Amino acid sequence: MTSVLTTIELGKRYGRRWALADCTLEIPAGHVAGLVGPNGAGKTTLMNLAVGLLAPTAGTIEVLGTRPPSSPAELARVGFVAQETPTYATLSVADHLRLGAHLNPTWDAALADRRIDQFGLDLRQRAGKLSGGQRAQLALTLAVAKRPELLILDEPVASLDPLARREFLQGLMESVAEHGLTVVLSSHLVADLERVCDYLIVLAGGRVQLAGVVDELLSSHHRLTGPRRDFRTLPPGQEVIQASHTERQSTLLVRTDAPVLDPAWTVEHVGLEDLVLAYMGAATETDHGRRPALAVRR
Amino acid sequence: MIEFHLDTRSGVSPYLQLVHQVRRALRLGLLQVGDQLPTVKDVVARIAINPNTVLKAYRELEHAGLVAARPGIGTFVTKTLADGSVASYGPLRQDLQRWLAKARRAGLDDDSIDALLQDTFRSATRQVVA
Numbered sequence A: 001m002t003s004v005l006t007t008i009e010l011g012k013r014y015g016r017r018w019a020l021a022d023c024t025l026e027i028p029a030g031h032v033a034g035l036v037g038p039n040g041a042g043k044t045t046l047m048n049l050a051v052g053l054l055a056p057t058a059g060t061i062e063v064l065g066t067r068p069p070s071s072p073a074e075l076a077r078v079g080f081v082a083q084e085t086p087t088y089a090t091l092s093v094a095d096h097l098r099l100g101a102h103l104n105p106t107w108d109a110a111l112a113d114r115r116i117d118q119f120g121l122d123l124r125q126r127a128g129k130l131s132g133g134q135r136a137q138l139a140l141t142l143a144v145a146k147r148p149e150l151l152i153l154d155e156p157v158a159s160l161d162p163l164a165r166r167e168f169l170q171g172l173m174e175s176v177a178e179h180g181l182t183v184v185l186s187s188h189l190v191a192d193l194e195r196v197c198d199y200l201i202v203l204a205g206g207r208v209q210l211a212g213v214v215d216e217l218l219s220s221h222h223r224l225t226g227p228r229r230d231f232r233t234l235p236p237g238q239e240v241i242q243a244s245h246t247e248r249q250s251t252l253l254v255r256t257d258a259p260v261l262d263p264a265w266t267v268e269h270v271g272l273e274d275l276v277l278a279y280m281g282a283a284t285e286t287d288h289g290r291r292p293a294l295a296v297r298r
Numbered sequence B: 001m002i003e004f005h006l007d008t009r010s011g012v013s014p015y016l017q018l019v020h021q022v023r024r025a026l027r028l029g030l031l032q033v034g035d036q037l038p039t040v041k042d043v044v045a046r047i048a049i050n051p052n053t054v055l056k057a058y059r060e061l062e063h064a065g066l067v068a069a070r071p072g073i074g075t076f077v078t079k080t081l082a083d084g085s086v087a088s089y090g091p092l093r094q095d096l097q098r099w100l101a102k103a104r105r106a107g108l109d110d111d112s113i114d115a116l117l118q119d120t121f122r123s124a125t126r127q128v129v130a
Helices: A043-050 A093-103 A109-118 A132-145 A162-179 A190-196 A214-220 A272-290 A292-297 B014-027 B040-047 B051-063 B085-105 B110-129
Strands: A003-014 A017-028 A032-036 A058-063 A078-081 A150-154 A182-186 A199-204 A207-213 A221-227 A239-245 A249-255 A266-269 B067-070 B074-077
Touching: A003 A043, A003 A182, A017 A043, A017 A058, A017 A199, A017 A207, A032 A043, A032 A190, A043 A058, A043 A150, A043 A182, A078 A132, A093 A109, A093 A132, A109 A132, A132 A150, A132 A162, A162 A190, A162 B040, A162 B051, A190 A272, A199 A214, A199 A272, A207 A214, A207 A272, A214 A221, A214 A272, A214 B014, A239 A272, A249 A272, A266 B110, B014 B051, B040 B051, B051 B067, B051 B074, B085 B110
Parallel strands: A032 A182, A032 A199, A078 A150, A150 A182
Antiparallel strands: A003 A017, A003 A058, A199 A207, A221 A249, A221 A266, A239 A249, B067 B074
16 A cells, blocks of 8 residues: 655654654555644644645655655645635635636646535635635635645634534545545544544644554454453453553453453443543653653643 | 434444444345445435445445445345344244343343343353354
8 A cells, every 4th residue: 555645753843842753654545534633732733744834853754755745746746725724815716716727737627616616605705705614615625626646634624613514524525535535634523533534643742642544443442341450460462541440440441453352341342532532641641751851742 | 225324422433334224224124135325425425424434334245245336337235134034033022022021020120121131242242252
């Protein structure tokens, strides 16, 4: 499987603060990859590095097999929608489409017109007068109509109401189904990510805590509840991600590829949201112990 | 034609949820041989779900011999799960009803019955696995 984004020990420092540190990551092609993490985890920094808006302080990054895009031919292969889905407030929808057609060698005018029509956008309307949902659809249309191989979206649905959010994701998934593009998107809304993403990356404390195919992550994590016991007595191959104990009961979140056979445990599925929170929590704990230098970030 | 839905709180992976929904529809006779499953694009546009997830679910159903893809047309049901097993539902249901009545007489409330059922089901399943 080829990868669309590869980073090796990638880091970005602002002054004395590392926004992203020691980030090693490989996102395979053909996926919709979700990037999730608390505020200040380095998600936006990683995305800006990937599209060439920032230069790394340390390590390397490759996008679609080359260094981040800079020439027009390279830029045409990557679509990017920055946070808050920016558009030009005083330009009309039609102006945006004309701009897109002029600036992008691979512009698909028919696709752009069809999407604008589908979402009921008025061509004469100024972007500043559009609703949040409409503006997001316009920004997505511009990014999709340049027919990129890789589409990077930084929190595209954060400011949208639930209906607009769903419509945006429907439009995005239709594009994926039609054109087979690879998508990397960041979001706080894990429920949305669970719908649309088949690859997940948890970023916390400037580092990758977890990365993998969603189905495999869900099938390899279990919540075990049972009589209180020391989790060091678990069989090998069961990695404890999170543990809490009361006087009588232990609740563990474990990662294992084999079925849990011990009859003392009640074994349950773990939803993606709980999984993400467990890894974010684990990141905070180990950072306290091992990386005092990073503590300022929280 | 059936419509899919997604429960993002269940912890069951989305593709398995789709597989379960088709299997359930087949078992209940809602889907019959020759019926078409929604196209990937339809499912994606309706419930805002990753197209790979739908493809994976359809592949698994195809592998199980329940549906077949006709390139360029769609995916169609080739086998139903409704025969045979439905006939045995009646007597099994009666057994279960008798057992439920017995459990109530023994003083179990709904939650206790549910816990006992789940627990027995799980340990029985585990014995099969082991």
